[in-house]
Amino acid sequence: MASSYYCLVNLFIIAILVSTSDAFNLPLRKDPKTLQHYTTVRMGSTRATVNAVIDLGGKFFWFDCDNYTSSTFAPIPCSSQQCELAKGDGCVGCNNSPPRPGCTNDTCGASAYNPFQGALVSSGYESDTLFASNGDQLARFTYGCMSTGFSEGLASGASGILGLARTNVSLHKQVATTFGFPDKFSMCLPSSGLGKLNIGADLSSIEASLISTPLIVNPSSTGPAVFVKGQPSDEYFIDVRGVKVNGQPLSVKSSYFTFDKDGFGGTKFSTTNNFTALHTSLYKPLVRAFIKAAADRNIKRVMAAVPPFSACFDSATIPATATGPSVPTIELVLPGNGISWKIYGANSMFAVNDKVTCLAFVDGGGSESKNKNFPSASIVIGTHQLEDNLLEFDLDSSTFRFSSSLLLHNKTCSLL
Numbered sequence: 001m002a003s004s005y006y007c008l009v010n011l012f013i014i015a016i017l018v019s020t021s022d023a024f025n026l027p028l029r030k031d032p033k034t035l036q037h038y039t040t041v042r043m044g045s046t047r048a049t050v051n052a053v054i055d056l057g058g059k060f061f062w063f064d065c066d067n068y069t070s071s072t073f074a075p076i077p078c079s080s081q082q083c084e085l086a087k088g089d090g091c092v093g094c095n096n097s098p099p100r101p102g103c104t105n106d107t108c109g110a111s112a113y114n115p116f117q118g119a120l121v122s123s124g125y126e127s128d129t130l131f132a133s134n135g136d137q138l139a140r141f142t143y144g145c146m147s148t149g150f151s152e153g154l155a156s157g158a159s160g161i162l163g164l165a166r167t168n169v170s171l172h173k174q175v176a177t178t179f180g181f182p183d184k185f186s187m188c189l190p191s192s193g194l195g196k197l198n199i200g201a202d203l204s205s206i207e208a209s210l211i212s213t214p215l216i217v218n219p220s221s222t223g224p225a226v227f228v229k230g231q232p233s234d235e236y237f238i239d240v241r242g243v244k245v246n247g248q249p250l251s252v253k254s255s256y257f258t259f260d261k262d263g264f265g266g267t268k269f270s271t272t273n274n275f276t277a278l279h280t281s282l283y284k285p286l287v288r289a290f291i292k293a294a295a296d297r298n299i300k301r302v303m304a305a306v307p308p309f310s311a312c313f314d315s316a317t318i319p320a321t322a323t324g325p326s327v328p329t330i331e332l333v334l335p336g337n338g339i340s341w342k343i344y345g346a347n348s349m350f351a352v353n354d355k356v357t358c359l360a361f362v363d364g365g366g367s368e369s370k371n372k373n374f375p376s377a378s379i380v381i382g383t384h385q386l387e388d389n390l391l392e393f394d395l396d397s398s399t400f401r402f403s404s405s406l407l408l409h410n411k412t413c414s415l416l
Contacts, residue, residue: 023202024175025134028054028187028195028413030387031155035274036116037189037383038158039197042131043143044070051158054187054197055115056271057222057235058163060086061130061171062112062123065102065145075104076125076142083108083125085168086142092124101126102145110144114161115272116153121146125169138178142169164271165234166395173395175199184394188406189271191346191387193414210392210401211341213238213334217398220263222376233263236393238400240267240379242333243282244340245289249333252285256378265378267332273382275308275350277364282378286330287311290359293328302356309350309358318349318357323407325349325357332379344405347385360384388412 026039038053043063048070050063076082078091088108099105107124114121123144130141151159163170164185176183181200188195218233240257243250256279259265278286291301291311300314319326324346331340350360364380388411390403406412 024132024136024138024179024181024199026197026199027133028190028197030190030192030195031158034116034155035383036155036158037195037271038155039162040133041162044068044128045072046070047131050160051155052160052162053116053154053158054164054271055161056164056269057115058113058161058170059165059167059234060110060112060125060142060144060163060169061160062110062144062146062163063160064148064151066148068101068145070101070128073101073126073128075099075107076127078106078108080108082127082142086110086125087168088125089122092122101128102147112144112146112150112161114150114153117150119150121150138175141174164393166236167234172199172393182394182396184392184396186390186392188390188413188416189383189387190413193412195413196416210390210403211334211339212399212401213336213339215393215395215398215400216266218259218263218266218268220259222263222268233268235268235270236400237266237268237377239335240332241335243286244329244331244333245286246293246328247331248289248293250282250285250289252282256282264376267379267381268377269386270380271383271386273380274384275360275362275382276385277362277380277382279364279378280366283361283363286361287359290328290330297326297328299327306352306356306358308362309352309360310363312352312356312358315351315355315357318345321345322410323405332381341402342404343385344407346407347387347389347405350384390416 028037028039030037036053038051040051043050048068089111090109092107092109093105094103110123110125112121112123123146125142126145127140127142130138172185173183185199186201187197216237216239218237221231222233222235256265287310300317302312302314306312323344327345327349330343330348333340348360349357351357388406392401
């Protein structure tokens with residue numbers, strides 16, 4: 001069984017190289033300072049280079065337009081079908097003339113969110129041509145224009161956010177609509193080097209080689225950009241049913257893994273959280289179990305915590321393996337007999353310096369931190385845990401597929 005799995009994954013890797021040639025491809029890079037992952041596109045008649053941080057919860061693509069010029073840009077009118085599809089927020093206008101990107105009248109309103117500032121700004125939707133790294137172009141692409149100050153907090157050189165949420169104006173949805181692709185996208189977040197974001201790639205021949213689990217919908221809006229009571233969330237959730245450390249399940253209430261009547265709970269993905277955050281009632285048992293299992297392996301704990309982490313260890317006492325530090329495996333238990341997402345050392349640990357390595361999970365707070373306006377998940381899976389995993393979000397079939405760590409096969413995202 002194990003050998004057949006390895007064979008299937010190797011076939012998957014080969015197929016990725018072949019089948020994505022017809023997809024809409026974008027490069028992914030990691031900023032070493034902020035740990036954010038970003039891509040590069042070109043926009044408009046001048047093919048201006050725009051670096052944008054990817055956001056699985058972002059509703060649309062926005063970037064700093066203060067110095068952006070293009071003869072092909074056009075505002076999206078308030079009363080247009082495009083505005084209706086975008087679920088625009090009223091109308092915006094600008095007194096300056098002549099019209100320029102970011103300053104037009106009778107324009108469909110857009111509420112842009114910068115998760116690294118925690119700031120929400122109203123601007124307008126516009127359209128222009130977006131060019132991908134493989135030369136493909138997406139005409140009449142809907143995006144939002146923002147001012148320079150709104151891009152603060154982003155990775156060095158980045159001036160925008162590329163939204164990949166479940167909306168009509170996300171990049172993948174616009175690509176699928178324009179090219180007739182299935183509404184699905186795959187990505188491989190690099191720990192270093194170059195990764196890939198592929199939209200519309202035909203992976204049907206090898207999807208069986210991946211681990212599959214349903215994408216589920218939180219029936220309550222989770223914001224944080226715009227909270228619409230009674231509307232479902234645009235973010236991506238999976239049905240995690242439990243957590244194991246070293247094969248042993250944590251003794252925690254099952255209610256944390258489901259949505260309550262207000263939309264709190266469950267497990268979602270985030271590419272704007274560097275590390276996976278857990279509700280305090282999940283986080284503390286996880287840390288206790290991990291510390292005990294690590295001690296059983298003679299891994300020495302460093303008593304001085306290194307924020308935001310609370311469990312750190314002497315790196316010299318942790319052996320190295322192909323999948324990173326040799327530490328107790330953490331598993332997210334999924335629906336189905338024996339199905340789980342195993343998280344190995346490269347994704348569960350973070351070296352804060354040459355001598356200290358920490359458990360790379362953080363405390364997401366407890367029930368007392370609930371904001372009734374913006375329901376929060378019990379588990380928010382961050383980018384460190386996603387790196388060097390092949391991930392596919394298939395919206396047409398409401399399925400999430402993943403490979404687990406590519407390091408198991410001596411591969412990384414940058415080697416695909």
